[in-house]
Amino acid sequence: MNIVLEIIAGILIVSGSIFIFLTAVGLVKMPDLYTRVSVTTKASTLGVGLVIVGTAVFFHDLAVYARSILIVIFVFMTSPVSSHMIGRAGYLDGAALWEKTKANHLEGQYDLKNKSLKNYYSKKED
Amino acid sequence: MSFLEICLYISLPLIIISVLISLFRLIVGPDIADRIVALDTMTSIGIAFMAAFGVFMRKTMALDVALILALISFLGTVSFAYYLERRNLQ
Numbered sequence: 587m588n589i590v591l592e593i594i595a596g597i598l599i600v601s602g603s604i605f606i607f608l609t610a611v612g613l614v615k616m617p618d619l620y621t622r623v624s625v626t627t628k629a630s631t632l633g634v635g636l637v638i639v640g641t642a643v644f645f646h647d648l649a650v651y652a653r654s655i656l657i658v659i660f661v662f663m664t665s666p667v668s669s670h671m672i673g674r675a676g677y678l679d680g681a682a683l684w685e686k687t688k689a690n691h692l693e694g695q696y697d698l699k700n701k702s703l704k705n706y707y708s709k710k711e712d
Numbered sequence: 713m714s715f716l717e718i719c720l721y722i723s724l725p726l727i728i729i730s731v732l733i734s735l736f737r738l739i740v741g742p743d744i745a746d747r748i749v750a751l752d753t754m755t756s757i758g759i760a761f762m763a764a765f766g767v768f769m770r771k772t773m774a775l776d777v778a779l780i781l782a783l784i785s786f787l788g789t790v791s792f793a794y795y796l797e798r799r800n801l802q
Contacts, residue, residue: 596719599764603723603730606757610730613737613753619745622737626753637723637760641775644716644767653775657759657782664786668752671793676745679796 595644602636605629618684619676627669634661720768727761748792755785 612625635658642654677692731754738750759778766774 592714592716595767596716599767600719600723602760603726603764606760607726607730609753610733610757613750614733619743619749622746622749626749626756630753630756634756634760637763638778641763641767645772647772650772650775653772653779657763657775657779660779660782660786661756661759664782665756668786668789668793671790672745672748672752675748675793675796676743679743679745681743681745 591643591646595640598636598640598643602633602640605633605636609633618687619681620673621684623669623673623676627665631661631665634658716767720764723764724761724768727757727764731757731761744796748789748796751792752785752789755781755788759785 606629609626609629612629613622616622616625638654638657638661642651678696683690734750734754734757738747738754741747741750759781762774762778762781766772766778
């Protein structure tokens, strides 16, 4: 039983660290801020989750299970929020798009001087 | 050497190499937002490193460190993004 748990934990930890390594490679290889944000928020969340689940399987203890579930829920909740905030701040700060970008749906929607949505501001002035 | 130790000897260097690669993006990154992304990635890799290190040392205490790191890294990223958004506002 113990051997089986160790083997499952080892496989989970190795697959999680492979995902983390792919995240780091994507962070360097991607051409653009927005693609970088996309790569890190997806792969890094999955990698951290797999490693934490492997740790919980290895220790097989109630306190460790509680902490692992807490960490996984927290990472899964906060990672999309923070990546959204970085992307929005980068767009408002004027980060350059990749030259092969096909469509920019935010073009003309933001008031870049006042850093807010255009409709919101015009309604406020009326 | 058991199977788990072989797995840890594979995964701990992989995680450390990923931190170093992210550090390259943190140094080179052409924009401030790229640097914030690299910092966020490094802290979330640090969570995974502390968990794997806890398995390596057979200590459950490392999970507390990982939990605190998860809490702190979100605050840091959000405050950096907030600063980046508002820094040129009159």
